[in-house]
Amino acid sequence: MNDLIQKAFEARKKAYVPYSKFPVGAALIAEDGTVFLGCNIENASYGLTNCAERTAIFKAVSEGHTKFKGLAVIADTPGPVSPCGACRQVIAEFCEPDMKVWLTNLNREVTETTVTELLPGSFRKEDMDER
Numbered sequence: 001m002n003d004l005i006q007k008a009f010e011a012r013k014k015a016y017v018p019y020s021k022f023p024v025g026a027a028l029i030a031e032d033g034t035v036f037l038g039c040n041i042e043n044a045s046y047g048l049t050n051c052a053e054r055t056a057i058f059k060a061v062s063e064g065h066t067k068f069k070g071l072a073v074i075a076d077t078p079g080p081v082s083p084c085g086a087c088r089q090v091i092a093e094f095c096e097p098d099m100k101v102w103l104t105n106l107n108r109e110v111t112e113t114t115v116t117e118l119l120p121g122s123f124r125k126e127d128m129d130e131r
């Protein structure tokens, strides 16, 4: 767990944040142990920003990984960072409901949570089964 947080901390250094100046880092560990790093990547057209969590997930999925066992996210927040709604939905798409998520900050205050706790009652592909 500490390892994954340290990797998220390293990933944060790559954040492209000329607008918010709020770097965020994420580290996602796949079932086979491969770790995917993510940072937030902003754009002059602000709404096109990709958060650190989604960067890590999209990198992993684009490399053929769809099973994950943990995610760590770090930012310079007063308490553990809180992922946005878009990221919570994307996390719910690819990670099992009980998968562990570690939210932290630069003081290493850690909240250990799960995918379901981040987005209870999420809309999932199982809801569209039998189509």
Ligand SMILES: O=c1ccn([C@H]2C[C@H](O)[C@@H](CO)O2)c(=O)[nH]1
Pocket: 017, 020, 022, 023, 024, 039, 040, 041, 042, 049, 050, 051, 052, 053, 073, 081, 082, 083, 084, 087
């Ligand atoms: O969990 C979070 C919260 C915010 N951001 C990014 C989006 C934007 O670049 C900046 C400010 O919202 O932080 C993330 O990457 N992850």
Ligand SMILES: [Zn+2]
Pocket: 051, 052, 053, 054, 083, 084, 085, 086, 087, 088
């Ligand atoms: Zn987000």
